[in-house]
Each structure stands twice: as structure tokens, then as C-alpha cells.
Amino acid sequence: MSDTELPEVEPDTELDEDDRLRPEFVRAVQEAVAEGDVDEARALVEPLHPADIADLFELIPHEDRASLAKAVSDLLDADVFAEMNDYVREDLIDALEPHQVADLAAELDTDDAVAIIEDLDEDDQRAVLRALDPDDRAAIEEALSYPEESAGRLMQRDLVAVPEHWTVGDVLGYLRGQEDLTTDFWEVFVVDPGHHPVGTCALSWILRTPHWVPVADVMQREQTLIEVDMDQEEVALRFQKYALISAAVVDGEGRLVGMITVDDVVHIIQQEAGEDVLRLSGAGEGDINEPVRLTVRTRLFWLVVNLGTAMLAASVVGLFQGEIAKFALLAVLMPIVSGMGGNAGTQTLAVVVRALATNQLTSSNTVRMVTRELTISICNGVSLAVLIGLGTFLIFGNRDLSIVIGMAMIINNLIAGLGGVLVPVTLDRMNVDPAVSSAVFVTTMTDVGGFLSFLGLATLWGLGG
Structure with a gap:
């Protein structure tokens, strides 16, 4: 065998190195x-x-x-x-x-x-x-x-629940003697005579505790209870926040009716995260196995909405068609202002929607979030204004145009930051999913704000004169 030759290795015939079917x-x-x-x-x-x-x-x-x-x-x-x-x-x-x-x-x-x-x-x-x-x-x-x-x-209905007056030995005897018990569980729920959960015992505790010890002495009384009508996204947040493996589900009267395990919650977290990203873009569920008819209907709806907002932005441009006709460079540069504002708004929107979904943003810190994003918008706006102003002066040699586009960039970045926070927060307060429709409103605000600030300042500055 030469130095450059390698021994042949028979590859896995089913899965590749990323565990995907070949x-x-x-x-x-x-x-x-x-x-x-x-x-x-x-x-x-x-x-x-x-x-x-x-x-x-x-x-x-x-x-x-x-x-x-x-x-x-x-x-x-x-x-x-x-x-x-x-x-x-x-x-x-x-x-x-x-x-x-x-x-x-x-x-x-x-x-x-x-x-x-x-x-x-x-x-x-x-x-x-x-x-x-x-x-x-x-x-x-x-x-x-x-x-x-x-x-x-x-929730799953198959769980293990025992009365609080039992000993650890009673629990072990019950687990070994019942053939029809569920096989997938990590803790035993302890209930009172009314079948209300009063605590939990991890299997590791039960296995390591002497048989004569009462369950009531080793159980953990503090537990996270899930209401039966709680939204699955809130369930996932509870599991994430409190690092749960499983949790009891109770009905309206506080009786134990089921349990939720972490393997189910993992699917929810993945599903909800994907849904928020896709809703921000108006792409519906984004499932490649979804029927084409349903995908077209979902995407077309938001494209039509976006077409309406684009017409609104175009009508703002139409107000300044005289100035644009006199000074054609305005038409060349105005998409930069609106486009950069849209990008800045999308960044803020993505952060805020995620913060709302994970309960990081609540009514108690909304003002702080608005202040933070406005600070970021000012810093970014000033930085971009210097760059676009300098670039415009070097290319076109027009000092006044450079100043106007810089000022417009700052203004539209402020609009983007403010809209990126207030729009999703307002929709959330109105019990409307902010991931579904926020992008349309924020994009409209930055388009209209970008055109209006740039063309309005140009008119006031007399660039079209």
C-alpha cells in the first residue's frame, strides 16, 4: 500500500455521520x-x-x-x-x-x-x-x-400515585406487585384522601430510604402543579424555569388527573420556537409536507397585506414627487433609509417577541426594555448616519444631502426601535400573538418613517429647490 492510499472503510448503509438517512x-x-x-x-x-x-x-x-x-x-x-x-x-x-x-x-x-x-x-x-x-x-x-x-x-393518564400515610416499604411493594403500572416515570406522586397532590417522591429517594420510613417524611411537599387548561407554551416555560422532569396536572378542583413529562415538553419547545420564527415571516407553519394549497393560502394572505402596506409607503413617496423630479438623487438614496430602518426594526422585533414568549419581558420591565432599545437605536443610528453621510459625500460631493440622509437615518432607527418594542407588546396586551402580525406593522412604520423623514427633511432643507 502506498503512502497516499487509505484502507477502504465500509460506510454505514443506512445513516450518515449526522444520523440522517443516506x-x-x-x-x-x-x-x-x-x-x-x-x-x-x-x-x-x-x-x-x-x-x-x-x-x-x-x-x-x-x-x-x-x-x-x-x-x-x-x-x-x-x-x-x-x-x-x-x-x-x-x-x-x-x-x-x-x-x-x-x-x-x-x-x-x-x-x-x-x-x-x-x-x-x-x-x-x-x-x-x-x-x-x-x-x-x-x-x-x-x-x-x-x-x-x-x-x-x-398529559399522560398513566402515573403512580400513593397515599401519604404509606411507608417507603408499602410503596416498593406496590410498585413490584402491580403488573399494569406505567413503565415510564421518574417520581411517585403523593396524594391525600381527596386525590389532591400533596408532594412527590423521586425514585432515587425511595430506593435509598429504609422501608420503615413514612412517605410523608421523605416526600418533597413543594411542587409545580400544572392546571389542566394551561397553554402548552406556558407548560414548557414552567419546565424550563424550574428544571422539571415531570409535573402533576390537576383539574379545576385541584385533583390529580395526569402528568406531563420532559420528553413531551422538548417537542413543544421545538415546535413553539419554530412557529414564532415562521410567523414573523408570514410563512405559516413552514412544514415542507404541508399541502401546497394550504401553504399558498397562508403565504398569499400576508403577501396581500404587505402589498397594502407597500402602497401606503408609496403614497408617502408620491407626496414628494415634485422634489424627487427636481433632485433625482433623492430617489436613489431613499430606499437605503427605509431598508436600514426595516432591518433595525426586525432585529428589535425578534428580540422582543422571544422575550415575550419566554416571559423575560413583562409589564414590570416594559419601560426598561423601551429605554434599552431606544438607547441601542440612537447608538446604531448615529453610527450609520456617520457612515452613510460620509459615503454620500464621497460619492456625490453634496454636503447638504449627506447631512439630510444622516439625520433621516437617526430618526428612522428611533422609529424602528420604538416600533419593534411597542408593537409586539401592545399586541400581547390585546391577547393577539405578536409573532403573527408584528412584522407587518413594524415594516410599515419603518418604510413610512424612512420615506417621510428623508424626503421631508430634504424638502425643508431645500434640496429640491
């Missing part, structure tokens, strides 16, 4: 299905983790999914559907019979089963619910009665 592997599965080689397709898919099987269905075209599902039907268990993208899952669920959907739902935790059933048509929902066991049906119907994206939809 394109050649996906093509191999598609070709096996297209050729009707069910055994080959199944042999390729069988070693995959449920999450990777879900990814495989998301990576292949919509029209090929039904054929793949038929070829590997025995591998499509509840774990795969739980990991699957909502739109892809809907495609496959629509092709199943109600009793098949019911079988899947029965294998899942209540929150995952609800995620599958809630998107079905009303008639299909009833058919699936009828096919479920009475206990599963009651749990899912109760979950569906809560608002969407609430703790009631998110």
Missing part, C-alpha cells in the same frame, strides 16, 4: 417498492429505529408512501406513528380502517393517541373511539374535551 438508502427502498420486491424493502427498513422509519416516510414523495406502507405494514407500529410528521401521519392514517387506528391508539400513551385521533374527521373519530376499549375510549374522550394545545391534551 440518499442512496432512501433510493434503494423506493426502487425495491417500485419493483414489487416486498421482501427486499422490508429487509432494508426492519433494522431502522422507529424515528428513522418515520423519517423515511417523510423523505419519499407523497405518492409513494401508500406503497411503502403496504410493503412494511408489520413494521408500522405505534412508536413509528408517534414519531411521524403530522401531515405524513394523516396521509397514512386516512388509508387505515378504524379498527386499525384503534389498535394503534391503544398501544400509545394518551397524549400520542390524541395527536392521531384529533386530526381525523368527526365520523372517523367516532368510528375509532367505538373500536377502542372502554377505558381507553374514556381517557381519549376526556383529553379531546380540553382545548387544543393545552395541558389536558398533552
Whole structure:
């Protein structure tokens, strides 16, 4: 072997170094299905983790999914559907019979089963619910009665709760003697006779404490309780703030009705963060598996709104068409002022929307936030004014034009900073999601403010004279 030759290394045939399915592997599965080689397709898919099987269905075209599902039907268990993208899952669920959907739902935790059933048509929902066991049906119907994206939809009903008069030995005996207990839990909830949670015991405490010690002596009485109708975004913030692994969910009377675990909250944090970014741009859900018709409808709505605001900005320019006709450089430079203001407004808006979403910005520190952003706007505005003023003078040799565009830059940066804070805060106080519509208002303010400040100052300075 020469010095430049390296030994051949057989690469992983399924996943690349980033744990993503290799394109050649996906093509191999598609070709096996297209050729009707069910055994080959199944042999390729069988070693995959449920999450990777879900990814495989998301990576292949919509029209090929039904054929793949038929070829590997025995591998499509509840774990795969739980990991699957909502739109892809809907495609496959629509092709199943109600009793098949019911079988899947029965294998899942209540929150995952609800995620599958809630998107079905009303008639299909009833058919699936009828096919479920009475206990599963009651749990899912109760979950569906809560608002969407609430703790009631998110919580699991399977948990471990014990009375506070038990000893640690009683708890251990109960855990070992009950075969139908949930297997995924990190703490035991302690309840009073009215089934109100009064504390929690981590499994590590129970395992390391002598059997004769009462649970009431080792339990942690301070706990974070989640109301059943709490929004899932607020639930995620509670988990993040208090570093929770799991939390009890209580109904309106304070009774323990379920629990939420951190693995569910991780999905929420990812989902909510992505939603805010996409809403700021008016791109809807931004899911590449979303039907084209829905995507067009969502994006077109905000594009039409933006067109209206652009017309408003254009009407401001129209007020100064005489000055622009006399001094053409105004038309060359005015987009710079509005564009830079828009960029500054977007920066402030992104920070404020995030601060609102994470409860960093509240009514108690709004004034401080406004002062902070105005300070930043002045500093940035002055810096940009010096640069754009100097650049304008060097290029066009017009001192008055340099002064006007510098002053306009400062003014529009102040408008951007003020709008970037006040618009989302005002919308939030009105119970309107600031991530959805703030960008439209802030962009309008910076466009109108940029054109008006630059052209207005130019007129007052006599540049068009």
C-alpha cells in the first residue's frame, strides 16, 4: 500500500455521520417498492429505529408512501406513528380502517393517541373511539374535551400515585406487585384522601430510604402543579424555569388527573420556537409536507397585506414627487433609509417577541426594555448616519444631502426601535400573538418613517429647490 492510499472503510448503509438517512438508502427502498420486491424493502427498513422509519416516510414523495406502507405494514407500529410528521401521519392514517387506528391508539400513551385521533374527521373519530376499549375510549374522550394545545391534551393518564400515610416499604411493594403500572416515570406522586397532590417522591429517594420510613417524611411537599387548561407554551416555560422532569396536572378542583413529562415538553419547545420564527415571516407553519394549497393560502394572505402596506409607503413617496423630479438623487438614496430602518426594526422585533414568549419581558420591565432599545437605536443610528453621510459625500460631493440622509437615518432607527418594542407588546396586551402580525406593522412604520423623514427633511432643507 502506498503512502497516499487509505484502507477502504465500509460506510454505514443506512445513516450518515449526522444520523440522517443516506440518499442512496432512501433510493434503494423506493426502487425495491417500485419493483414489487416486498421482501427486499422490508429487509432494508426492519433494522431502522422507529424515528428513522418515520423519517423515511417523510423523505419519499407523497405518492409513494401508500406503497411503502403496504410493503412494511408489520413494521408500522405505534412508536413509528408517534414519531411521524403530522401531515405524513394523516396521509397514512386516512388509508387505515378504524379498527386499525384503534389498535394503534391503544398501544400509545394518551397524549400520542390524541395527536392521531384529533386530526381525523368527526365520523372517523367516532368510528375509532367505538373500536377502542372502554377505558381507553374514556381517557381519549376526556383529553379531546380540553382545548387544543393545552395541558389536558398533552398529559399522560398513566402515573403512580400513593397515599401519604404509606411507608417507603408499602410503596416498593406496590410498585413490584402491580403488573399494569406505567413503565415510564421518574417520581411517585403523593396524594391525600381527596386525590389532591400533596408532594412527590423521586425514585432515587425511595430506593435509598429504609422501608420503615413514612412517605410523608421523605416526600418533597413543594411542587409545580400544572392546571389542566394551561397553554402548552406556558407548560414548557414552567419546565424550563424550574428544571422539571415531570409535573402533576390537576383539574379545576385541584385533583390529580395526569402528568406531563420532559420528553413531551422538548417537542413543544421545538415546535413553539419554530412557529414564532415562521410567523414573523408570514410563512405559516413552514412544514415542507404541508399541502401546497394550504401553504399558498397562508403565504398569499400576508403577501396581500404587505402589498397594502407597500402602497401606503408609496403614497408617502408620491407626496414628494415634485422634489424627487427636481433632485433625482433623492430617489436613489431613499430606499437605503427605509431598508436600514426595516432591518433595525426586525432585529428589535425578534428580540422582543422571544422575550415575550419566554416571559423575560413583562409589564414590570416594559419601560426598561423601551429605554434599552431606544438607547441601542440612537447608538446604531448615529453610527450609520456617520457612515452613510460620509459615503454620500464621497460619492456625490453634496454636503447638504449627506447631512439630510444622516439625520433621516437617526430618526428612522428611533422609529424602528420604538416600533419593534411597542408593537409586539401592545399586541400581547390585546391577547393577539405578536409573532403573527408584528412584522407587518413594524415594516410599515419603518418604510413610512424612512420615506417621510428623508424626503421631508430634504424638502425643508431645500434640496429640491
